[in-house]
């Protein structure tokens with residue numbers, strides 16, 4: 001299986017970090033085409049203290065704790081519109097934009113994208129492949145909401161970065177993982193912890 005993962009400049013770099021690690025742990029993916037927006041670099045620095053500027057496959061592998069020799073991640077430059085995910089003829093399962101900024105969301109919704117993230121997402125929609133967007137902003141204005149509805153109508157799956165609490169998370173990691181499990185579920189990718197709700201008897 002081949003997937004594209006894009007990290008954009010919304011808050012929540014940790015969701016991208018854990019999603020990539022869980023995809024690696026699943027051992028079901030052969031290649032992850034990774035694209036990082038310019039502002040994602042800034043947010044990653046602010047939120048996780050990591051420098052993704054001029055990142056290389058090796059430095060990404062190190063960040064994610066993957067082995068030096070791992071061939072899982074294939075990093076593409078944001079301005080490289082000749083990259084693999086830019087073409088519908090490249091057979092892949094789909095794409096995850098995590099976290100997804102309102103800027104990227106708007107560009108995809110308008111169909112007038114300018115960078116590889118926008119183009120790769122556009123390709124998924126036109127080819128009928130799964131596109132999972134993990135938007136993060138609060139509050140949403142009417143433009144954000146209309147863009148999400150438009151994208152949902154076009155076939156995208158909107159999976160907001162709004163973690164649940166019904167599994168009683170005790171740590172931030174548990175909170176984050178629960179959301180990332182839901183991202184993997186969109187592609188039926190197995191993960192370590194079952195997050196499926198089994199039902200519970202509650203008192204009246």
Ligand SMILES: Cc1cc2nc3c(=O)[nH]c(=O)nc-3n(C[C@H](O)[C@H](O)[C@H](O)COP(=O)(O)O)c2cc1C
Pocket residue numbers: 007008009010011037038039040042043046100101102103104105136137138
């Ligand atoms: C620290 C930081 C946090 C941000 N958080 C958000 C956010 O949660 N949601 C959002 O839509 N934009 C957020 N932004 C603004 C976006 O990064 C900005 O709109 C940018 O142009 C998005 O570009 P991109 O989609 O190409 O990454 C944040 C910016 C910074 C520097």
